[in-house]
Amino acid sequence: MKNLIIVVLTIICTTACKDKEDKTELKDQTINIESKTWWKEGVLYQIYPQSFKDSDGDGFGDFKGVMEKLDYLESLGITMVWMNPFFESPLVDNGYDVSNYRAIHPRYGTMEDFENMLAGMKSRGIKFVLDVVVNHSSNEHDWFKQASSSRENEYYNYYHWWPAEKGEPPHRHSLFDPEGGWDYVEATNAYYLHTFAEAQPDLNWENPNVRQEVYDIMKFWAKKGVDGFRMDAFQFASKDTSYPEFPEGHEKDFIKWYAMRPQLHEYLNEMYKEVMEPYNVFAVAEGAGTTLQDAHDLVDEDRKELQTAYHFEYVDMARTTEGYTLKQFKEVFTKWDKAFSEKGWLAIFLSNHDNSRLVNRFGNPRPEFRTVSTQMLNTFLLSMRGTPYTYYGDELGMTNIDMPTIKEYVDVAALGEYQRAKANGGDLDEFMKQLNYNSRENSRTPMQWNDEKNAGFSTGNPWKKVNENFTNINVAAQDKDPNSVLNHFRKMVKLRNENKIMVYGDYQLLDEDNNETYAFTRTLDGRELLILLNFTDHDSKIDFPETKKIEATLINNYNSLSNNNGIVTLKPYQAVISELNE
Known part of the structure; x- marks a missing residue:
């Protein structure tokens, strides 16, 4: 215990007691503040449209369904919505195979419906981010x-x-x-x-006519009022058209061989000049290469390419049931934060449409811990430097859905992986165990609005089975409960929106070897916040420095905080944010 006290005291005092006239530190903070902008300060909410709200009973979510829930979105405090593709498509890959980039698939509504939905968001101060799929098109295009x-x-x-x-x-x-x-x-x-499915032929970005087609598509939507673009699979867009032989087994290092060719930066710079700069929109590309330098080369402001790095290193840690250690988790987040503390900007996320549910991967879905562990994870997500991306349903603690047999799957990725494992003589029982845990179908189940038929998602037959726990996990029940995951999420978003220290403040990891508690500070303009997060299902102790006092507790997902002579005991998955003073 004494060694732990020394470690924590040393780290915190180093952060708190450093010379206030440190010119290097002042310079670093000036860089962050001077480059502040709305897409850094915002909180993004991702909607998978066919699973959000069905307005006409056909079993698929649609624009009018989203319009019915605009007041709900406003109540969350979020400032941006990213919606997965809704273009015309044969839907081989749920819309990531586009057959017409300027038309809307009828299941979602009409262009007028889209424009009305967009206007409704704008009137509530919510900006819109469009998912652009231009590494490939549909073979029906x-x-x-x-x-x-x-x-x-x-x-x-x-x-x-x-x-x-x-x-x-x-x-x-x-x-x-x-x-x-x-x-x-x-x-x-x-x-x-085709880098993806047979029905998704890769576009030839080396052809300038293709690039101009893409820029014109982006301008079309920017003129509609779209505020930003998420560039799907964009790190694969540039190809070596000599098509050299790759060494055997190269696919095990897929990004190295298939992504981030030098010409990609030329195309992004061209896109910036054609679209981003004149229309005042921002862009984030799916993926950020394999190194920190790759990411910087994509998003540093002086590069004039993209604006936000969206990398996968930390979500990759939880792709199997073997899991990860909290120390590894902290190391990854700390490494990326340090690398982007002066230049560039990060997207911070723990889940999306391509990963299973937040609480199953990083928290604890057992009924006694689901609420507090999801609250803890949302506290973390909204406390880090970078733009937080929240996936629909994670503000409720929605969980994975049990699908133990392959016949229950419709996702082209899952079916392809199963066939590959079968052809290679793999252990199919183990494969299905991992697929049931990590399949992206887990994150695409219908939104759970209430405890009525189909969780209030649809009056018809939903396109995907509703999770059986909707009677306990739903918006209506949590809206009335001040201690729910939903209301905790609202408190966290409000705290972030009202305190720029949560956006631009310096980050300092504390007690890095602690494999149970994630502790860090955020500091800005003389203010300091302490964030304590217990990632375990049991009590965990951490030593609080005598050199600091808690001025105010801003967030606590329990009713109290045990602080006995400087030793803080965090309850299972407890999350606390405190304002500190000398």
Whole structure:
């Protein structure tokens, strides 16, 4: 215990007692403050549209359903909404296979419905981020239909082709297709490239006509009032058109071989000049390469490319049931925060449409701990430097849905992975165990609004089964409970919105070797906040420095905080934010 006291006292005193005239520190904070902007200060809420709210009883969420819930969104305090694709699509990959970028799939409504929804958000101070899928299109897009009709067609070079007379194309791994990334078209006597599903041919970004088509699409939506763009799979957009042979087993290091080619930066700079700068919108690309420098090269302000880095290192830690240690979790977040403390900006997230539920991966879904552990995780998410991204339902503590057999899955990624495991002679029982835990279908179940039929999501037959726990986990019940996950989330968002220290303040990790409690401070303009988070299902002790006093407790997901002669005992998954003074 004495060693722990020394560690914590030393770290905190180093943070609190450093010379106030430290010119380097003042310079660092000036950089962060001078570059402040709305998309840094905002809180983003991600909506998976077909699972959010169905207004017409067809079983699919739609724009009018979202409009019914605009007051709910406003009540959360969020300032941005990112919505997954709703363009015309054959829906092989739930809309990430676009057949018309300027038209809306009928299941979601009309363009007028979209415009009304957007106006409703704007009137409530909520900005809109569009999901743009331009690494690839659908094979039902008119571009590809024409391209696959003849090599002489003007759209042939909108895609990547390997002429059959050259023999078998060099192997390319496909993330969704176990047979690989090339497929043959008889009319062209050539193979087309697809990094994802067979129905998602990769666009040829090396063709300037393709790039201009994309910029024109983005301008179309910017003129509609869209405030930002999330660039799906964009780190894969640039390809080496000589199609060299990759070494055997290269797919195990997929990003290295398939992503972040140097030309990508030329294209992003071009996009910035054509779209971002003149329309005053921001962009975040899915993925940030393999190194911190890769991420900086994408988002540092002087690069004039993207504005926010969205990396996967910490969500990757929890992709299997083997889990991770809290020390590893802290190391990753601290490393990225330090790297971006002076330049660039991060998106902070723990879940999205491609990962299973927040509480199952990083918290504890057991009934006795689900509420407090989700509150703790939301406290963490909204306390870190960077723009927090919250996925719909995580403000309630929605959980994974049990799907132990492959016949229950419809996701193209899950089905492709299963076929690959089967073809390779893998342990299918173990595969299904991991899939049931980490499948992205877990995060796509209908929003749980109340304890009525289908959780109030739809009067019809929902496109995906509603989680059976909706009678206990739903908006209506939590709205009335001041201690619910929902109301805790609202308190946290309000605290962040009203205190710029939560956005721009310096971050300092405390007691880094503690594998039960995550403790850190945020400091700005003479203020200091202490954040204490217990990541375990039992009491955990941490030594509080005598050099500091709690001036006020701003957030606590329990009714009290045990502080006995400087030793703080945190209850299971307790989360506390305190204002400190000397």
